[in-house]
Amino acid sequence: MRERTYYAQLCLLQLGADGLAVCVDPLALSSLDVLRPLMAAAQPCKILHAARQDMEVLAPVVGTVRNVFDTQVAAALLGFPAQVGYADLVREILGIELHKSQTRTDWSRRPLSTAQIEYALDDVRNLPPLREKLAGRLEQLGRRGWFDEEMAEIGSESFVVDPEQAWLRIKTFADLDADRQRLAQLLAAWRERRAMSSDRPRGWILPDAALRDIVLQVPRDHAALERIRELPDGIRANSGAQLLELVSAAAVPNPAAPLPQRRRPDPQQLEQVARLADIARRIAGSLELAPEILATRRELETLVRGERDGALMHGWRREIVGLELLKAL
Numbered sequence: 001m002r003e004r005t006y007y008a009q010l011c012l013l014q015l016g017a018d019g020l021a022v023c024v025d026p027l028a029l030s031s032l033d034v035l036r037p038l039m040a041a042a043q044p045c046k047i048l049h050a051a052r053q054d055m056e057v058l059a060p061v062v063g064t065v066r067n068v069f070d071t072q073v074a075a076a077l078l079g080f081p082a083q084v085g086y087a088d089l090v091r092e093i094l095g096i097e098l099h100k101s102q103t104r105t106d107w108s109r110r111p112l113s114t115a116q117i118e119y120a121l122d123d124v125r126n127l128p129p130l131r132e133k134l135a136g137r138l139e140q141l142g143r144r145g146w147f148d149e150e151m152a153e154i155g156s157e158s159f160v161v162d163p164e165q166a167w168l169r170i171k172t173f174a175d176l177d178a179d180r181q182r183l184a185q186l187l188a189a190w191r192e193r194r195a196m197s198s199d200r201p202r203g204w205i206l207p208d209a210a211l212r213d214i215v216l217q218v219p220r221d222h223a224a225l226e227r228i229r230e231l232p233d234g235i236r237a238n239s240g241a242q243l244l245e246l247v248s249a250a251a252v253p254n255p256a257a258p259l260p261q262r263r264r265p266d267p268q269q270l271e272q273v274a275r276l277a278d279i280a281r282r283i284a285g286s287l288e289l290a291p292e293i294l295a296t297r298r299e300l301e302t303l304v305r306g307e308r309d310g311a312l313m314h315g316w317r318r319e320i321v322g323l324e325l326l327k328a329l
Helices: 033-040 051-062 071-076 086-094 114-125 127-141 144-156 163-169 171-175 178-198 208-217 222-226 233-250 267-287 297-304 315-328
Strands: 013-017 020-024 046-048 068-070
Touching: 013 114, 020 114, 033 051, 046 051, 046 127, 051 068, 051 144, 068 071, 068 144, 071 086, 071 127, 071 144, 086 127, 114 127, 127 144, 144 315, 163 171, 163 178, 171 178, 171 208, 178 208, 178 233, 208 233, 222 233, 267 297, 267 315, 297 315
Parallel strands: 046 068
Antiparallel strands: 013 020
C-alpha cells in the first residue's frame, strides 16, 4: 500500500521453496533483516513476476535482491505480451486456472481469511514450475543470453531515489531554459526530501501541477504565489515562505526568459520514425515477438535524433534490430 505514504508499505510477503509456500506478516514483525543475507546471496535464484515492482517495495526492507528470474520478462522474450499477467501466464504455460476472487483485497487488514491466504500462496506455488518451463523454452530458442542481459540490467538498478534527480520525473521540464530547470531541480529536491522525512506522498507536499506552475511563472512574492491556482491553500500557508526562498535561491533572472514555443513535429523525423517502426515490426514478426520488446517508439525517436547510447545500441538488441535500424537512417 502506498496511498498515504511515500514508502510503499509492505503488507504481506509470500515465500516458496522446495514445495513449501508460506505467508509472512511484515506488520507483525519489527523488521525483516533476517532475509537480507538470503536476498543478497548469489544462490538460490529468486523467482518473481514483474520483478521491478516487487524489488522497489522489497529494497527498503530486505535490501539488494540478487540472482533474479523474472517470469514476465522471460515470457515477453518468448512472444507473450510485454506486460502479460501472472494468472494468464500460469494458465497458458501450466494449464492451471487461478482464482481471482481476492484481487481487490486490502492486504493491510487483519486477520486475513483462509481464502485470502490461499489466494496469496498461489502467487508463489507456481513460480518454480513456471521458471522451469520458461527457461527451457528460452534455451530451445537460443534466447537465454537475451534474458540474462535483461536480468543483469534489473540487478544493477538502484531503487533509492536521489532527490537531486527527482525533477527529471516531470518530462515537460526538459524543454525549459537552464534557469527554470535549476528552479525545477531545487523545488523537486525539496519536495522529495520532505516526502521522505515525513513518509508522505510527494503530491501531499507539493502537487506536480503546482510545482510545474511555480517553475513556469517564477513567483517572487506572496502576491504572485497567490496567483498559482494549482497550489492548495494549506500548502501555500504552511510552506509558501520556503517556496519563495527556493525561487530566490534559483536566481532566475527577472524577467525570466520567454517560455519555449511548442515545437511542431518535424515531418522528416516523423517519416524516419515511421520507417524505423516498420523495420522493427518486421523483425519482431519474424521472431514472433511483440514489437515493443525490440524497440519502443521513444527509443526510435531517440535514435532519429542522433543519440546512440540507448538500449537499441547495446547488447542483444543491437545485434537483432539496432544495426539494421542504423542502416535505414
